Amino acid sequence: MLSAQSQLLKRNLDLFENGKWLIINPTDAYFSDELITFNITFLYQYFDIFAESVKVIPSCEFDSRDVSSATNGFCIKQKVGMHHHLFSPFIPSGETYTDILIYLPKSKAHAVMLMAMAHAALSEGGRLHIVGENKGGIKSIANAITHIGPSQKVDSARHCSLITISPSEVAQPFNINDWLDESTFEVAGFSWQVASLPGVFSHGELDEGTRLLLEKCSHRLSGSVLDFACGAGVIGACLLGRFPHIDLTLLDVSALALYCAAKTLTLNDQAAMLIAANGLHGVSQKFKHIITNPPFHTGVKTDYSVTRRFIADSAHSLLPKGTVQIVANRFLPYPGLLAEVFPSTHTVAQNNQFSVYLSVSA
Numbered sequence: 125m126l127s128a129q130s131q132l133l134k135r136n137l138d139l140f141e142n143g144k145w146l147i148i149n150p151t152d153a154y155f156s157d158e159l160i161t162f163n164i165t166f167l168y169q170y171f172d173i174f175a176e177s178v179k180v181i182p183s184c185e186f187d188s189r190d191v192s193s194a195t196n197g198f199c200i201k202q203k204v205g206m207h208h209h210l211f212s213p214f215i216p217s218g219e220t221y222t223d224i225l226i227y228l229p230k231s232k233a234h235a236v237m238l239m240a241m242a243h244a245a246l247s248e249g250g251r252l253h254i255v256g257e258n259k260g261g262i263k264s265i266a267n268a269i270t271h272i273g274p275s276q277k278v279d280s281a282r283h284c285s286l287i288t289i290s291p292s293e294v295a296q297p298f299n300i301n302d303w304l305d306e307s308t309f310e311v312a313g314f315s316w317q318v319a320s321l322p323g324v325f326s327h328g329e330l331d332e333g334t335r336l337l338l339e340k341c342s343h344r345l346s347g348s349v350l351d352f353a354c355g356a357g358v359i360g361a362c363l364l365g366r367f368p369h370i371d372l373t374l375l376d377v378s379a380l381a382l383y384c385a386a387k388t389l390t391l392n393d394q395a396a397m398l399i400a401a402n403g404l405h406g407v408s409q410k411f412k413h414i415i416t417n418p419p420f421h422t423g424v425k426t427d428y429s430v431t432r433r434f435i436a437d438s439a440h441s442l443l444p445k446g447t448v449q450i451v452a453n454r455f456l457p458y459p460g461l462l463a464e465v466f467p468s469t470h471t472v473a474q475n476n477q478f479s480v481y482l483s484v485s486a
């Protein structure tokens with residue numbers, strides 16, 4: 125189904141008739157069908173919508189050293205009809221477009237970084253466009269980027285707005301290092317470094333749930349370990365530092381997160397496999413241990429569907445007598461979900477906000 129943002133764009137299809145267009149982070153996999161007769165490039169920073177759009181790639185693997193050393197991290201390309209679909213953290217360097225449309229991301233800092241990246245990829249006289257939900261802060265983002273040029277509201281409907289910016293200044297070249305934060309964290313006497321970017325979970329900070337998990341996780345880690353929903357690689361890099369003999373894999377849906385995880389590993393003189401996937405879908409490897417601070421969304425409704433699916437699938441991704449260690453807000457119903465899947469589950473730590481659960485497979 126078309127997202128509200130795409131429904132608004134559907135009222136404005138004539139916009140796409142001319143120019144060389146790049147569309148960044150569509151919030152559904154169906155708007156591209158409305159543009160089937162136009163030659164358009166789509167850039168996805170989220171693997172779930174990319175995989176749904178191209179329909180053939182269940183997951184992708186990378187070596188963190190390759191990702192960390194490449195200027196643009198990685199870029200998976202798939203051509204479907206007249207469309208080029210790219211899964212990458214960044215706009216490919218050297219490419220320019222007359223029009224770049226960004227679906228407004230949740231975080232304002234992420235939006236500002238995307239605008240700077242897109243501005244630098246515009247050809248002379250090119251235009252930027254943003255579509256987003258009014259409650260998602262589209263007005264405040266328009267105010268935050270007045271330095272780029274004047275903005276004009278093109279249309280609004282379905283509680284969303286579409287604005288166009290005609291840059292008045294020539295863009296500064298986009299350099300990712302200007303946006304990368306490098307922080308040092310310490311847990312239980314062990315310190316390690318973490319690289320992160322706007323748009324990646326807990327950018328520049330150590331999440332309190334993650335801290336509790338790292339303080340209380342089982343020390344008996346050996347063999348293959350999966351850091352599921354790895355974000356900037358905080359958990360994986362800490363574990364690999366403390367237990368250098370483990371065989372680590374990190375997985376996330378976000379290209380920016382995977383890029384940061386690769387940078388984090390390099391900062392700590394480490395290397396690991398990275399997987400881009402939507403949950404455990406398309407992941408055939410089996411692991412001895414899975415450790416995670418999994419995603420959930422609090423809004424009008426709490427959405428923990430990704431974690432519900434992860435728990436159901438995790439038993440198939442574990443070796444016999446393997447473990448899953450999860451940290452979560454105490455109010456989330458994970459003990460019941462874990463008990464439905466695993467023969468043994470117990471709470472290994474708890475504070476007034478978070479619990480850490482350990483489940484063992486059959």
Ligand SMILES: C[S@@+](CC[C@H](N)C(=O)[O-])C[C@H]1O[C@@H](n2cnc3c(N)ncnc32)[C@H](O)[C@@H]1O
Nearest residue numbers: 325334353354355376377378402403417418419
């Ligand atoms: C709570 S954050 C934890 C990040 C990191 N492990 C930490 O502790 O800082 C959850 C992560 O889940 C990722 N995520 C969200 N949906 C996902 C999905 N469907 N499949 C895999 N990862 C997902 C997000 O990109 C985010 O990095």
